[in-house]
Amino acid sequence: MSASLARRAVALCLAGTLALTACSGGNTAQSDSDSNGAQASGETLVIDTAFSLETGDPGRNYVPTGSTVLHPIYETLLTFEGDDESEPVPGLATMEVNEDATEFTFTLDEGRVFSDGSPIEADDVVFSFERLKGMEASKANHLVVDIDIEKVDDMTVRMTTEEPYLQLPAIVTNPALSVLNSEVVQENGGTTDDSDAAEEFLNGTSVGSGPYQLETFDLTSQVVLVPNEEYNGDQPAQFERVVVRNVSEAATQLTNLRGGDSDLALDLSGDQVAELGDDFDITAGPGAQTIFLLVNQDDEVFGDLANPAFAEAVRYALDYDSLLELAGEGAAQATGVIPPMFLGALEDGVEQDLVRAAAALEESGYDGETLTLRFPNDQPIGGVDFTTLAERIQSQLAEAGINVDLAPGPFASEIDPYVEGTADFAMWYWGPDFADSSSFLPFGPDETVGTRSGWTAEDAPEIADLVAQARTATDLDEREQAFADFAAALQEEGPFIPLLVPARSFASTDVDGVTYNSNWTIDIAELSPAD
Amino acid sequence: MVAPTRAARNRTSGSALPRYLLRRLGTSIVLLIGVTLVTFVLTALVPGDPIAAALGEGAIQNEATVQAYRERYGMDRSLPERYLLYLLALLQGDLGTSIRTSRPVMEELSTALPATVEVAFGAIVVSLAVALVLGTIAAYRSGKLADQVVRVVSLVGLSVPTFWLAIMVYRLFFMQLGWAPGSGRLSPALNPPPRVTGLYLIDFAIDGDPVGFIDAAAHLALPVLVLSLFTIGLLTRFIRTSVLEVLSTDYIRAARAKGLPARRVIVGYLLRGASLPILTMVGIAFGALLSGTVLVEAVFAWPGLGTYAYYAAINLDLPAVMGVGLVVGVVYVVINLIVDLLYGVLDPRVRLG
Numbered sequence: 001m002s003a004s005l006a007r008r009a010v011a012l013c014l015a016g017t018l019a020l021t022a023c024s025g026g027n028t029a030q031s032d033s034d035s036n037g038a039q040a041s042g043e044t045l046v047i048d049t050a051f052s053l054e055t056g057d058p059g060r061n062y063v064p065t066g067s068t069v070l071h072p073i074y075e076t077l078l079t080f081e082g083d084d085e086s087e088p089v090p091g092l093a094t095m096e097v098n099e100d101a102t103e104f105t106f107t108l109d110e111g112r113v114f115s116d117g118s119p120i121e122a123d124d125v126v127f128s129f130e131r132l133k134g135m136e137a138s139k140a141n142h143l144v145v146d147i148d149i150e151k152v153d154d155m156t157v158r159m160t161t162e163e164p165y166l167q168l169p170a171i172v173t174n175p176a177l178s179v180l181n182s183e184v185v186q187e188n189g190g191t192t193d194d195s196d197a198a199e200e201f202l203n204g205t206s207v208g209s210g211p212y213q214l215e216t217f218d219l220t221s222q223v224v225l226v227p228n229e230e231y232n233g234d235q236p237a238q239f240e241r242v243v244v245r246n247v248s249e250a251a252t253q254l255t256n257l258r259g260g261d262s263d264l265a266l267d268l269s270g271d272q273v274a275e276l277g278d279d280f281d282i283t284a285g286p287g288a289q290t291i292f293l294l295v296n297q298d299d300e301v302f303g304d305l306a307n308p309a310f311a312e313a314v315r316y317a318l319d320y321d322s323l324l325e326l327a328g329e330g331a332a333q334a335t336g337v338i339p340p341m342f343l344g345a346l347e348d349g350v351e352q353d354l355v356r357a358a359a360a361l362e363e364s365g366y367d368g369e370t371l372t373l374r375f376p377n378d379q380p381i382g383g384v385d386f387t388t389l390a391e392r393i394q395s396q397l398a399e400a401g402i403n404v405d406l407a408p409g410p411f412a413s414e415i416d417p418y419v420e421g422t423a424d425f426a427m428w429y430w431g432p433d434f435a436d437s438s439s440f441l442p443f444g445p446d447e448t449v450g451t452r453s454g455w456t457a458e459d460a461p462e463i464a465d466l467v468a469q470a471r472t473a474t475d476l477d478e479r480e481q482a483f484a485d486f487a488a489a490l491q492e493e494g495p496f497i498p499l500l501v502p503a504r505s506f507a508s509t510d511v512d513g514v515t516y517n518s519n520w521t522i523d524i525a526e527l528s529p530a531d
Numbered sequence: 532m533v534a535p536t537r538a539a540r541n542r543t544s545g546s547a548l549p550r551y552l553l554r555r556l557g558t559s560i561v562l563l564i565g566v567t568l569v570t571f572v573l574t575a576l577v578p579g580d581p582i583a584a585a586l587g588e589g590a591i592q593n594e595a596t597v598q599a600y601r602e603r604y605g606m607d608r609s610l611p612e613r614y615l616l617y618l619l620a621l622l623q624g625d626l627g628t629s630i631r632t633s634r635p636v637m638e639e640l641s642t643a644l645p646a647t648v649e650v651a652f653g654a655i656v657v658s659l660a661v662a663l664v665l666g667t668i669a670a671y672r673s674g675k676l677a678d679q680v681v682r683v684v685s686l687v688g689l690s691v692p693t694f695w696l697a698i699m700v701y702r703l704f705f706m707q708l709g710w711a712p713g714s715g716r717l718s719p720a721l722n723p724p725p726r727v728t729g730l731y732l733i734d735f736a737i738d739g740d741p742v743g744f745i746d747a748a749a750h751l752a753l754p755v756l757v758l759s760l761f762t763i764g765l766l767t768r769f770i771r772t773s774v775l776e777v778l779s780t781d782y783i784r785a786a787r788a789k790g791l792p793a794r795r796v797i798v799g800y801l802l803r804g805a806s807l808p809i810l811t812m813v814g815i816a817f818g819a820l821l822s823g824t825v826l827v828e829a830v831f832a833w834p835g836l837g838t839y840a841y842y843a844a845i846n847l848d849l850p851a852v853m854g855v856g857l858v859v860g861v862v863y864v865v866i867n868l869i870v871d872l873l874y875g876v877l878d879p880r881v882r883l884g
Contacts (some may be wrong), residue, residue: 054631142590219632241720249829261713378845412581416580448588
């Protein structure tokens with residue numbers, strides 16, 4: 001090969017490298033320039049999150065990213081402020097409830113309008129509600145099956161239930177119950193039954209009354225929000241453009257934040273948050289999901305070990321502080337099945353007691369056989385890796401004389417035996433359907449998760465009564481006490497071993513108002529440029 | 532026997548080509564039906580209920596919703612019935628509806644595929660250009676320092692885990708040096724171009740938007756770089772071997788003995804002689820790039836086919852999984868066809884038939 005050819009080859013490589021570098025052109029996001037219209041610095045908010053987005057139709061949405069992007073576009077009758085989920089506050093309406101807690105009357109605020117300027121009236125509320133109730137194929141349909149609605153007058157609606165239903169105000173805050181512009185939705189295929197065909201329209205156009213409206217909506221890459229110019233509520237948009245991007249890798253979210261390409265990262269683990277310096281604002285606290293172990297109480301499933309004593313042995317064999325180390329900053333020990341942010345959550349959790357564990361183990365009839373712990377391993381919750389957690393549990397149980405093999409599997413495969421109640425010893429997680437403690441009553445005997453554990457009302461009639469009391473309470477104090485009693489009773493004799501409440505860790509730069517809310521993760525409407 | 536004239540050969544080729552294409556089309560259809568059958572059987576064998584996976588905890592307690600989902604997605608029918616219905620719909624260009632998003636799979640794939648094609652095409656062009664140079668240098672300097680360096684470089688390119696490399700490259704060029712833009716296909720301030728092809732570079736060019744074009748090109752740089760490093764390693768080693776084989780042939784020795792300039796020997800004789808196996812490997816590498824970029828797409832938040840396949844798989848979204856399988860099958864069929872056709876162009880001795 002001649003020398004000139006070699007030189008040309010080297011020159012070609014260099015040219016390629018330079019071309020690549022030239023193409024890179026620097027960090028365009030930091031330059032804030034825009035071919036579609038210049039944005040002043042600070043006016044665009046970029047949020048990175050791993051998408052769980054499925055639709056732009058509030059009535060069909062029941063996934064977290066959907067709630068995050070739809071909540072600032074659509075308003076609900078009641079809402080929550082910041083991270084306070086203890087009691088709903090007025091949204092589009094104020095609420096009155098009768099003594100039996102079966103009639104809930106909502107009076108709409110005067111003068112509020114949709115993004116096209118048309119007024120919000122009772123007909124819009126009734127249509128939006130009836131649409132959700134009629135769409136049986138909507139994942140959110142189950143929220144309203146026990147509720148009826150009627151129009152009282154142009155500005156008033158009434159929701160009724162057969163039984164006392166104090167969880168209704170919390171249900172009403174869910175973005176699935178957003179109030180839509182009924183006229184526009186009906187013009188674009190909206191109906192109040194399963195023939196509804198408005199989803200495609202709503203994937204491209206927003207018809208809400210919130211401070212933002214939809215500019216672009218792409219299920220796989222990003223959603224762009226811009227201010228709703230007609231908004232006349234008390235929380236106007238603080239950014240001229242909000243870009244919510246799908247960044248599935250937490251490492252990339254971290255790099256984007258540190259490199260200045262994003263302003264807020266929603267899916268960082270506790271360890272990643274700890275890696276960030278003082279230049280970033282950290283919001284880290286317990287989330288709304290509980291990771292727990294399940295000990296099946298059906299002897300056809302778990303044989304001789306289907307008894308509360310074995311669950312007790314496991315419960316007191318574990319070192320919860322050690323487990324908590326795996327969950328990173330902001331996580332908490334699960335003090336019961338109800339996470340700390342909800343009514344009735346217990347103050348203190350179980351502490352390791354190997355003597356009590358040994359006594360319970362002897363009572364349980366365990367004779368040294370090797371058990372199999374099943375768990376989903378492809379969906380870390382709040383940065384908690386289930387395999388790592390299961391390995392530590394395995395090690396701690398071994399010290400207490402319980403031999404365990406681990407059987408991880410994909411969520412999609414593992415959910416079947418769990419739901420069907422054929423999993424004998426498993427690790428799972430549970431989050432609220434809506435922001436209320438009643439979302440954790442399914443842990444009761446003969447309830448959803450209880451049934452999956454082979455736990456019947458016959459096994460624990462007193463706890464079944466506590467479930468009924470909590471569910472049908474008509475007084476808030478009575479309700480809180482019933483939830484607390486329920487949670488405490490489960491810690492004594494339930495088939496569950498609550499382990500951790502994983503953290504929700506957010507990191508941001510120059511953004512105020514970042515708080516966690518289980519309904520919509522973060523409230524984009526409450527975000528503003530840092531002072 | 533007198534050899535046929537060039538005109539006669541062309542006439543023969545001209546009449547053979549349509550027959551050849553027709554035959555390939557027939558075998559491709561059979562092959563793709565096979566792909567759908569295998570994908571369908573595999574997805575049916577995967578333990579887990581797609582409806583349970585799609586609905587999640589809350590909705591699965593609602594019998595009406597479960598029933599509505601089963602009916603909508605045909606899960607209340609037998610497996611053979613579902614497969615036949617799938618094939619019938621396929622004949623009309625319908626790949627079904629995603630269980631996760633309720634949108635047509637065809638529509639979703641038509642968004643995801645161009646994103647991957649754009650980055651894969653960039654990677655294969657860069658890889659081929661670099662690998663041709665490096666491979667040829669290594670072969671020409673066989674056993675010498677340049678050869679050793681190229682071999683080590685290509686081995687490193689092949690050995691470094693792509694996922695790790697992507698993270699490191701992104702941190703270095705974006706976060707540390709600030710030479711490259713952030714993740715995704717565009718900067719947050721920009722909107723995608725009006726869709727014509729789905730390839731942002733082309734669509735921005737058609738739209739006459741130079742800022743968008745440059746921004747899209749800048750976002751392509753790092754994913755292309757990472758994917759190229761592996762492919763360069765692969766192709767360089769292959770090209771070196773192919774060129775070495777041709778270098779030892781009589782006609783190359785004769786060309787060099789006649790004193791022909793090195794450039795003419797390399798371009799006119801050497802590379803042409805080595806082109807067929809190189810072409811085969813390029814086709815395989817391009818197919819692999821189109822169907823195997825999931826990790827790189829995850830790091831660079833690239834909304835391509837890999838990302839789509841990942842979400843489809845973890846959600847047991849069977850129509851989407853079937854769609855991805857079919858698209859990957861079509862990609863390989865088309866690439867193989869193009870490679871075979873190019874064989875005939877590069878080497879007239881190769882007959883289509």
